[in-house]
Amino acid sequence: MKDFADSISFLGQWGRFQQVVFFLLCVSLVPNGFGTFILVFLTDVPRHHCVVPGFNLTEDWNTTIIPIEVVNGKQEQSRCSRYRLDVVRNLSAQGFIPGRDVNLTELEQEGCVDGWSYSKDIFQSTLVSEFDLVCSDEWKQPFTATVYFIGVLFGSFFSGQLSDRFGRKPVLFATMAVQTFFSFIQFFSTSWTMFTILLFFNGLGQMSNFVAALVLGAEILTRNVRVLYSSLGSCLGFAIGYMILPLAAYFLRDWKSLMLASSLPGLLYLPLWTFIPESPRWLLSQGKVEEAEAIVRKAAKWNKVKVPNIIFQDYSVSLSALPVVGTPFYNTFLIFCSTTGYYGLSLNTAQLHANPYISCFISAAVEVPAYISSWLILHYLPRRPSIISSLLLGAMPLYLILLVPQSLPNLCIALEMFGKYAFTTTSP
Structure with a gap:
């Protein structure tokens, strides 16, 4: 009995079809990197x-x-x-x-x-200065990020179920629309309460969009290209959006302009509907063999290869997008540790350097070599010791920072960025 990868092996792994899917899905994840860490600038506390x-x-x-x-x-x-x-x-x-x-x-x-x-030395306005999130209301400033990540949590719960029910492609574009819409509406927020409610839905759309794009690419692509996309391509798309954020924030010094800038690019992704296909794996799991074959035949036309008369005559389908390491508890614990370290260091970027734009860009740029390292590790090293080693390498510099005197701030930055590199390596 053939599996899906064997059934479409005649397409090859890196034809025009796979290239288009690979790069368009990576591009669709650029706004996620921009939007995930925009709170670093929106919630900054001016003097x-x-x-x-x-x-x-x-x-x-x-x-x-x-x-x-x-x-x-x-x-x-x-x-x-x-x-x-x-x-x-x-x-x-x-x-x-x-x-x-x-x-x-x-x-x-x-x-x-x-x-x-x-003070307007760095920002013309932030959420803090707009809604006076200081003194007795200073708890609202960190709670803003908490609300966002609660939305991310709900998005991670529901995105998989929705994509299993309605398909990968509709959920991908629906969540991109949610992300774009609520980012745009936040521009008109008249109170902190209104902003945080909208932020919850924004976070829900951000995570659901990322998961849908990750699963869609992992199910369409096969073998080495699948690993390349899941561990490097999708992550680099996210990192590029993250690196664009401080550049945009440097020129857009008030929070409303930056919020608007995060929403408008979503409109540019609407034409991608024509080029990004549904997952043939998902269609086969729903018994829609003809639709799955139609997508594969179109892919064969793009790749200029000959198509068998019957593609899915004898096949088995697995919808698992990514490999699983160890037991569920072990996985959950590792993900918790790496995610806590990653987001804790990422959201602390404004404290690294007197210039928050430089700090944010450094933090984002560190992710590029980290994702490349992760991809190489998946190819050449065993998984379990690699993950444990990365977590230890991420933790050690954070302990050493406590021993560094205040007169050596650059050493603290170097240690923190090394920790960020290590935690990011474990994320894919």
Whole structure:
């Protein structure tokens, strides 16, 4: 009994048909890399302090009305408090000078009742400055990413079931539409609550789109090209989108423009419907032999090869897209460890360097050699020791960072990027 790969072996592995499917599916994953880490810029926290309304204060009081605090060994203006404005106004009117006539440590403080002033040195606006996600509401800033990944979690649950029920191709394009639509609608968000609700559906579409594209390519392509696509091609498409993100963010400094930029490219993928076929494996599993044969005959025409009179006369179909290593628990634990390390380091990119655009690009560029290494490992090394070694290599530099003095920031960056490289290698 022939399996699917044997039944279509006459097509070859790398004809025009396989090339078109390979590259178009990789291109379809570029927005995923862009959209997955866009929160690095959208939720960045600019330097800020309390707004001080334009009262007639002396110059001495204007420069000292915001208390000075020590944060991480450095002195900076308080982000969430100011000296009571009515008290300061009276002292200023009486000619008292702060620090000489008045002991500032004894002055009563108040919160930022008039709002906050945000630095625009790096960003014109972010979600934090737009919706004041600071001080008592600062928990909303990290929770925004949590909502996104809850959507990703739900997407990973349902995308496989939907594609099994309705087909790989419809789910791929439907989830691309969801991703594009909700990214665009987020541009019009008028509150943090509205943005996060839409972000949940955006995350759901992002993951469902990635899984559908990964499975579709893995089922259409065969043998070495299948491994190349699953471990390298699809991941490089994601990495390219990730590298484009900091370049776009550098020129689009406000969060709404960046959000719009993440949604518009989705419209360019609509014509791909004509060129990307349904999975013949899935069609065969549904008993749609004629439709599966029609796709293969079209592929043979593109590849300019002769087609047998009957293609799927004697076959067996397996819908498993990727190889499984070890037991389900073992797999789950490994995926949890590698994913936690990967996303933890990726989302921390804004803290690597004084310039977040450089930090993000470095973090994205590290993924290219990591995916190439993963592909080579799949070809030439045993799986189990390779995965364990990669996880250990990812963990070791993170422990060493704790021993590095603050005077060597570049060494910390190098160690963190080595950890990112190792965790990324285990991801495919």
